[in-house]
Amino acid sequence: MNVLIYDNEEQIGIAAGNYMCGQVLQKPDSVLGLATGSTPLKPYRQMSELYKKGVIDFSKVTTFNLDEYVDLDINDKNSYHSFMNENLFRHINIPPENIHFLNGNASDLQKECDDYEKKIKAAGGIDIQLLGIGSNGHIAFNEPSDCFQRWSHIVELKESTVMDNSRFFNSPNEVPTRAVTMGIGSIMLAKKILIIALGKKKAYAIKQVLNGNVTPMCPASVLQFHTDVTLMLDRDAASMI
Numbered sequence: 001m002n003v004l005i006y007d008n009e010e011q012i013g014i015a016a017g018n019y020m021c022g023q024v025l026q027k028p029d030s031v032l033g034l035a036t037g038s039t040p041l042k043p044y045r046q047m048s049e050l051y052k053k054g055v056i057d058f059s060k061v062t063t064f065n066l067d068e069y070v071d072l073d074i075n076d077k078n079s080y081h082s083f084m085n086e087n088l089f090r091h092i093n094i095p096p097e098n099i100h101f102l103n104g105n106a107s108d109l110q111k112e113c114d115d116y117e118k119k120i121k122a123a124g125g126i127d128i129q130l131l132g133i134g135s136n137g138h139i140a141f142n143e144p145s146d147c148f149q150r151w152s153h154i155v156e157l158k159e160s161t162v163m164d165n166s167r168f169f170n171s172p173n174e175v176p177t178r179a180v181t182m183g184i185g186s187i188m189l190a191k192k193i194l195i196i197a198l199g200k201k202k203a204y205a206i207k208q209v210l211n212g213n214v215t216p217m218c219p220a221s222v223l224q225f226h227t228d229v230t231l232m233l234d235r236d237a238a239s240m241i
């Protein structure tokens, strides 16, 4: 893994946003795998800035988001649809028909997951996947478990994830407890991966990812087996390596 350590989140935002945009400059019809959470906020801001400055054109880009809550209205402010619109899509020019999400309100969630995999494949696969990491080592909503789940699937969220995400809701009781998520196989098929970790809360997970065994108990550890991973860390997230 290419491990890059920065002084602060601001710098990572610029570096990560530039890295994503660099992919699009190199290949204007890139397929981007996108993430939600606090981690990608500054990278998305940088991507939006570069678009505003006329440096980059996203009109041929296709996107696939990693995950979405089950049974949460897509217009709810906490849905990942809303998050992406607010923090990226409304600022840049990706055609709406090129934007893909798992639908957590689908009547047949398993079919929705299977269809999502087909759509990724039909688009030619993901060129670059942006990832955050959970304090428990999850990537997307692939939670620690006894085995790696290969493709997109339905997941029960761990208590620790519900608690981590409750900061966005009025109370932990409002956090959905199920989600649909790309699987580990879906993520590992991306040609490049950019993973970012910020803050002390992520330090132990990062230590496991870099120095631990590959185990589904720390889902992100599987990235050791990918051949093109860039890991951007702030000093706190890097404090245990």
Ligand code: PGA
Residues within 6 Å of the ligand: 036, 037, 038, 039, 040, 131, 132, 133, 134, 135, 138, 139, 140
């Ligand atoms: P965060 O979440 O960016 O809000 O810390 C990351 C994740 O859970 O994957």
